[in-house]
Amino acid sequence: MxxxxxxxxxxxxxxxxxxxxxxxxxxxxxxxxxxxxxxxxxxxxxxxxxxxxxxxxxxxxxxxxxxxxxxxxxxxxxxxxxxxxxxxxxxxxxxxxxxxxxxxxxxxxxxxxxxxxxxxxxxxxxxxxxxxxxxxxxxxxxxxxxxxxxxxxxxxxxxxxxxxxxxxxxxxxxxxxxRNFMIYGAVGASVMLVAALAAWLVVGRMLDPIRRLQTTAQQISETDVSQRIEVSGNDEFAELTVTVNEMLDRLEGALSSQRQLLDDVGHELRTPVTIINGHLELMDPNDPDDVAQSRDIAMDELGRMSLLINDLVTLAKSNRTDFLQVEPAE
The missing domain is CATH 3.30.450 (Beta-Lactamase)
Structure with missing residues (x-):
């Protein structure tokens, strides 16, 4: 928990x-x-x-x-x-x-x-x-x-x-x-109250992009990353907002690519499985030639699946920092 x-x-x-x-x-x-x-x-x-x-x-x-x-x-x-x-x-x-x-x-x-x-x-x-x-x-x-x-x-x-x-x-x-010191103290207290009110408003205005960032982050889910933060002003908070929006763009692109990859992988894996399943269902276990032919077809499709799985493993490793070994060329 x-x-x-x-x-x-x-x-x-x-x-x-x-x-x-x-x-x-x-x-x-x-x-x-x-x-x-x-x-x-x-x-x-x-x-x-x-x-x-x-x-x-x-x-x-x-x-x-x-x-x-x-x-x-x-x-x-x-x-x-x-x-x-x-x-x-x-x-x-x-x-x-x-x-x-x-x-x-x-x-x-x-x-x-x-x-x-x-x-x-x-x-x-x-x-x-x-x-x-x-x-x-x-x-x-x-x-x-x-x-x-x-x-x-x-x-x-x-x-x-x-x-x-x-x-x-x-x-x-x-x-x-x-008496002058008391007047000074009263004026100082009034100044502090006015300064506190002004600071409360100014700091609240400065932190408004952070609140919008929090609201946007709460609205983002695994299936919806389309939310973006409105950019206002030209200060450091505006730069932070632009950076977060760019990060969300990259994240949305990565999630979209991941979904497309999963769809493609599902389609590619479904085809050989369907072929193997169909031949096994139609195979005559008493006919040696039919058994041998179905076996060869199943082995070919399993080989395709193995190559596809190897490609997926290689693709997963490509995000690692040590995936490429850079060496000077002669």
Whole structure:
């Protein structure tokens, strides 16, 4: 009993799956690279803005004068107050001033990012303020993530140390970047769906000659090989269709020749058998001359049959590759 073939994926399904995997990988790679580049640019932009503000604060510290006394700043608290007045935070930026461990000045009420309302951030700012080092870093709290800078303030005439704290709400700044990535993902998914539909139609159209070949092969039987596949287009499938049609032509010719040969052989073998059978039926077994004559006729007809059988054997061997022994002629 012939075992039924196992069910496998169709060519269309395999081509479509491979194409979708390739397109998906390309979109994922491009999206990841774009996301990384945008996130890097965001980090650079925030750090550049914080660094620029720090430089402005250093210029104010080195060359600025107190508007009330028109002299150089003597108290860290006064310097921080003027610096806070001259600094305009961006929409997602907050600031405050520390004198010792106390929050002395905060941003105006119109500023949405309230650093003083985040205890974890304040704890970090107090822990990193140092009289000699500016600290730039990322702070994760339960409320959000900050990209912040802490600038220490220490004046020779003031025994109190302070710090100017400026921070971006990094999570809020990254939302736009994340939103762009989500839009990219949605567009990529839509592109994959459209590509899948287009590929399904295109591959189906490409495989149409294969389906016609399968249908034609199923219609071909031992007695009817006249079916042919319609040739359309001028691609590799069209060439395959022409090749299969030519093979069917050769097969039909071979089958026709085989049937003609069988008809001829049947006719040739039937004649001597009929002759032998007729003479044996009419032979008089008691007449030695009639027996001898019938014997001679039967031997002649059997000889003809033997020659015909030898010719058939030779014809069958003619299809073998070693039928002819080619040798160089002298």
């Amino acid at each position: 012939t075992r039924a073939p196992e069910r496998r994926w169709s060519i269309r399904a395999r081509v479509l799956t491979g194409m979708m995997l390739l397109v998906g990988l390309a979109l994922l790679t491009a999206g990841t690279a774009s996301f990384a580049v945008q996130r890097h640019e965001l980090n650079e932009r925030l750090d550049e803005s914080l660094t620029r503000t720090v430089k402005e604060f250093e210029v104010l510290t080195d060359t600025g004068v107190d508007p009330r006394t028109m002299e150089r700043f003597k108290h860290a608290e006064d310097l921080l107050y003027i610096a806070m007045q001259r600094t305009l935070p961006s929409p997602k930026q907050g600031m405050l001033s520390l004198v010792g461990d106390e929050v002395r000045w905060t941003a105006p009420d119109i500023v949405n990012t309230r650093l003083e309302d985040d205890p974890e951030f304040l704890e970090w700012a107090r822990s990193v303020q140092d009289a000699n080092h500016i600290r730039l870093g990322t702070v994760d709290t339960d409320i959000t993530t900050y990209r912040a800078v802490v600038v220490p303030v220490s004046l020779p005439a003031d025994h109190e140390h302070g710090a100017f704290v400026l921070a971006y709400d990094y999570s809020a700044e990254a939302i736009a970047n994340d």
